[in-house]
Amino acid sequence: MSLSYQTPEFIVERNRERCIDCQVCVRQCANKVHSFDEEEQKVVSDDSKCVDCQRCVCMCPTRALTIRRNPLEFRENANWTPQAIKDIYKQAETGGILLTGMGNDRPYPIYWDHILLNASQGTNPSIDPLREPMELKTLLGRKPEALKIENGRLAEKLPPQLELEIPIMFSAMSFGSISLNACESMARAAAELGIMCNTGEGGLHRKLRRYGKNTIVQVASGRFGVDADYLQTGAAVEIKIGQGAKPGIGGHLPGEKVGGEVSQTRMIPMGADAISPAPHHDIYSIEDLRQLIYSLKEATNYEKPVSVKIAAVHNAAAICSGIARAGADIIAIDGYRGGTGAAPTRIRDNVGIPVELALAAVDSRLRDEGIRSQVSLVCGGSIRNSADIIKAIALGADAVYIASSALIAMGCHMCQKCYTGKCNWGIATQDPDLTKRLNPDIAAKRLVNLLSAWSHEMKEMLGGMGINAIESLRGNRLMLRGIGLNGRELDVLGIKAAGE
Amino acid sequence: METSEIDMKRKRIYAREEYCVGCRLCEIHCITAHSRYKDDIVKAFKKSAPRPLPRIIVEESKPVSFGLQCRHCEEPECVKSCITGAMQKDPETGIVKNDETRCIGCWTCILACPYGVIRRDSRGKKIASKCDFCLEDGGEPACVKNCPNEAIYIADAGKPIKSGEAEEPGETNQSGGSVEYEESGLREKGCEAR
Numbered sequence: 001m002s003l004s005y006q007t008p009e010f011i012v013e014r015n016r017e018r019c020i021d022c023q024v025c026v027r028q029c030a031n032k033v034h035s036f037d038e039e040e041q042k043v044v045s046d047d048s049k050c051v052d053c054q055r056c057v058c059m060c061p062t063r064a065l066t067i068r069r070n071p072l073e074f075r076e077n078a079n080w081t082p083q084a085i086k087d088i089y090k091q092a093e094t095g096g097i098l099l100t101g102m103g104n105d106r107p108y109p110i111y112w113d114h115i116l117l118n119a120s121q122g123t124n125p126s127i128d129p130l131r132e133p134m135e136l137k138t139l140l141g142r143k144p145e146a147l148k149i150e151n152g153r154l155a156e157k158l159p160p161q162l163e164l165e166i167p168i169m170f171s172a173m174s175f176g177s178i179s180l181n182a183c184e185s186m187a188r189a190a191a192e193l194g195i196m197c198n199t200g201e202g203g204l205h206r207k208l209r210r211y212g213k214n215t216i217v218q219v220a221s222g223r224f225g226v227d228a229d230y231l232q233t234g235a236a237v238e239i240k241i242g243q244g245a246k247p248g249i250g251g252h253l254p255g256e257k258v259g260g261e262v263s264q265t266r267m268i269p270m271g272a273d274a275i276s277p278a279p280h281h282d283i284y285s286i287e288d289l290r291q292l293i294y295s296l297k298e299a300t301n302y303e304k305p306v307s308v309k310i311a312a313v314h315n316a317a318a319i320c321s322g323i324a325r326a327g328a329d330i331i332a333i334d335g336y337r338g339g340t341g342a343a344p345t346r347i348r349d350n351v352g353i354p355v356e357l358a359l360a361a362v363d364s365r366l367r368d369e370g371i372r373s374q375v376s377l378v379c380g381g382s383i384r385n386s387a388d389i390i391k392a393i394a395l396g397a398d399a400v401y402i403a404s405s406a407l408i409a410m411g412c413h414m415c416q417k418c419y420t421g422k423c424n425w426g427i428a429t430q431d432p433d434l435t436k437r438l439n440p441d442i443a444a445k446r447l448v449n450l451l452s453a454w455s456h457e458m459k460e461m462l463g464g465m466g467i468n469a470i471e472s473l474r475g476n477r478l479m480l481r482g483i484g485l486n487g488r489e490l491d492v493l494g495i496k497a498a499g500e
Numbered sequence: 501m502e503t504s505e506i507d508m509k510r511k512r513i514y515a516r517e518e519y520c521v522g523c524r525l526c527e528i529h530c531i532t533a534h535s536r537y538k539d540d541i542v543k544a545f546k547k548s549a550p551r552p553l554p555r556i557i558v559e560e561s562k563p564v565s566f567g568l569q570c571r572h573c574e575e576p577e578c579v580k581s582c583i584t585g586a587m588q589k590d591p592e593t594g595i596v597k598n599d600e601t602r603c604i605g606c607w608t609c610i611l612a613c614p615y616g617v618i619r620r621d622s623r624g625k626k627i628a629s630k631c632d633f634c635l636e637d638g639g640e641p642a643c644v645k646n647c648p649n650e651a652i653y654i655a656d657a658g659k660p661i662k663s664g665e666a667e668e669p670g671e672t673n674q675s676g677g678s679v680e681y682e683e684s685g686l687r688e689k690g691c692e693a694r
């Protein structure tokens with residue numbers, strides 16, 4: 001074996017004053033960073049294997065561990081950054097595509113952080129959500145052009161609607177890419193919160209069918225786990241065209257992750273690679289998409305809304321106009337910062353556009369064409385906090401999808417190594433030693449806590465703007481102002497500059 | 501406090517093997533709780549030599565693991581077998597305790613215990629070391645308090661709480677784990693690995 005030019009990314013610092021050599025770190029690291037040296041009778045660490053997931057740091061009973069970035073520097077070069085050099089070493093060594101996990105981590109502008117919210121001052125009263133009712137309930141689905149009312153009642157049945165207590169849903173993450181305990185935690189939290197949890201493309205495990213009322217079942221290009229019962233169990237069906245982290249790219253769940261349960265749920269042989277083709281092979285045009293939308297509506301007796309999820313790409317507005325006309329009830333737009341269990345690094349970091357811009361463009365386009373009420377818009381791809389949600393809704397979203405935030409709430413430390421299957425937090429793994437680390441009792445509680453906290457914050461922000469129902473904020477871009485943005489960006493976002 | 505006494509009477513420690521991560525923090529905190537430095541793990545490990553034995557033992561055959569300590573049996577074999585009367589079951593709380601001043605270290609209880617949770621403590625005067633439910637520290641066992649994944653918990657004697665995943669009838673078994681887990685084939689895989 002020739003010399004490897006790869007150097008450790010992180011340094012594990014062990015405070016020998018505090019370390020008691022109890023070996024908790026040894027037992028908890030799936031990457032085998034820590035080991036017990038029998039001869040020296042002490043725990044030692046191999047920095048080169050550390051991915052900075054911080055499992056050992058959190059578990060250490062004496063807080064003896066810290067992880068630092070390896071300070072090793074290359075000669076300063078603004079063009080050949082350390083990352084650029086290291087990537088070349090890696091590829092020269094392996095000959096492979098660079099893989100990564102989670103969302104785009106490049107320093108592109110984050111438009112949420114360039115948008116500011118309004119508040120009432122004097123000319124109209126702000127509202128205290130602790131004293132007055134504040135409505136966050138959201139209905140997703142096609143809305144009728146006009147309501148016909150007879151004898152004080154609706155004369156015509158509304159198209160099928162998804163009812164959400166808060167305008168937040170857990171985005172698609174398949175069983176296979178994440179553990180069953182992680183899926184169960186989100187399903188339980190969704191049921192408790194009165195929201196939806198998306199299965200992703202991995203089918204719905206039999207144990208989770210009881211949460212069907214709070215489940216959106218996804219139909220992706222691999223069609224894993226799709227049968228009549230699956231479609232009937234969910235509250236809505238989502239056709240996945242694309243994913244923000246890897247637009248235009250399919251998926252590949254390696255055979256070693258396809259154990260008994262995953263195989264049964266996906267309806268594929270054990271140990272077989274689960275390959276999702278890049279396109280749906282029956283969708284080569286909007287007309288084909290319309291056929292699938294109506295096939296699914298037919299299969300579910302027109303009782304469930306059908307959603308279409310696309311990655312935010314350059315022509316998102318025109319594409320979404322087509323999707324709305326193809327009969328979708330909900331369109332989900334996934335921005336380029338959206339997460340993934342595995343994606344080629346170059347795709348993740350270079351393909352797609354920010355969801356803020358795509359959302360604004362789509363909402364404007366659908367309004368201009370007079371078809372905005374035919375679909376609900378769901379925005380995903382790195383919603384980090386309640387303020388992002390309020391801004392998304394004011395830009396035109398009906399609800400948001402969260403996934404990375406949900407994983408972080410369950411313990412994810414964003415080490416971006418999901419694709420290795422060695423997630424020390426029991427999330428992105430199928431290893432029974434690791435999956436049991438995620439106790440759904442604890443994780444579901446943490447998710448409920450997070451979204452309850454966000455609900456309170458959203459109510460406070462709405463109250464500050466003098467609004468008492470989230471419905472009054474939808475597409476209300478006058479509540480937004482841009483800061484540090486150029487004229488073109490403000491135009492695309494459809495908002496004024498701060499001070500205007 | 502009358503209520504807490506009544507509660508103590510009925511409480512036992514249970515394990516949820518499906519969420520035990522095998523970290524052995526329970527053992528570490530048990531050692532600390534029974535050392536001279538109850539609030540300082542570092543000192544408990546570095547200064548109390550010889551170090552106390554853990555009174556909870558993590559049984560492990562990957563991926564299955566669970567913390568095991570004295571079951572405080574209804575009819576304890578150790579109490580029956582004790583030749584000096586050191587091992588006693590408290591009629592009030594049902595907790596089995598070893599009166600270390602009377603224990604002579606004959607190890608008969610160790611032979612009799614069907615769970616293997618009594619250990620020889622050879623530090624100083626040799627005695628039998630076993631779980632005391634951390635009664636001296638207010639009865640909240642250190643293992644329960646410090647389990648990072650809630651895989652050890654206190655519940656009424658004979659009534660382990662149901663696992664949250666086993667809400668439907670017929671899915672629970674006596675130990676509180678779910679039948680689903682056994683069906684999932686994880687057990688089988690574990691057996692193969694052995």
